[in-house]
Amino acid sequence: MRNRLATLDTKNKRNMDAALEALSERLAFRLAHGFSERVIFRELFLKGLTLLDVRDEGSAVELTMSHVAALQEVRNLLHALGVPEVMAAPRCRGFGIGTAHEW
Numbered sequence: 001m002r003n004r005l006a007t008l009d010t011k012n013k014r015n016m017d018a019a020l021e022a023l024s025e026r027l028a029f030r031l032a033h034g035f036s037e038r039v040i041f042r043e044l045f046l047k048g049l050t051l052l053d054v055r056d057e058g059s060a061v062e063l064t065m066s067h068v069a070a071l072q073e074v075r076n077l078l079h080a081l082g083v084p085e086v087m088a089a090p091r092c093r094g095f096g097i098g099t100a101h102e103w
Contacts, residue, residue, distance in 0.1 A: 001077065002034030032080035038070045050074075 002020070005013065024031050035041070044050060044061075051071045054061040061067075 001032040001080075004037040005034045007036055030080070033073065033076050035073050035077075036070070038066070040067055040070050 002016070020031055023029075040051070044054065049061070051067065051074050053059065054063065054067065063071075
């Protein structure tokens with residue numbers, strides 16, 4: 001999994017994707033979509049929180065569409081790792097995302 005990816009599509013990013021794909025076939029490992037460079041990850045780290053924490057009822061952090069996009073990246077990673085509860089998590093808070101304790 002790559003980390004801190006820019007949201008822009010660049011030639012270097014495409015070349016890295018192709019190289020990792022070829023390497024994964026040669027060395028027999030799976031690739032997962034990486035995390036984008038997002039301010040929310042740094043902000044929550046300073047508070048000792050993760051995106052899974054802010055979804056709970058009573059959380060002081062108000063979810064924005066940016067948070068939801070970042071949370072979807074986390075869900076994609078959990079799905080790639082084969083965590084079965086990811087696909088079965090109920091929807092909540094109007095964003096189509098399950099609560100943290102359900103994972």
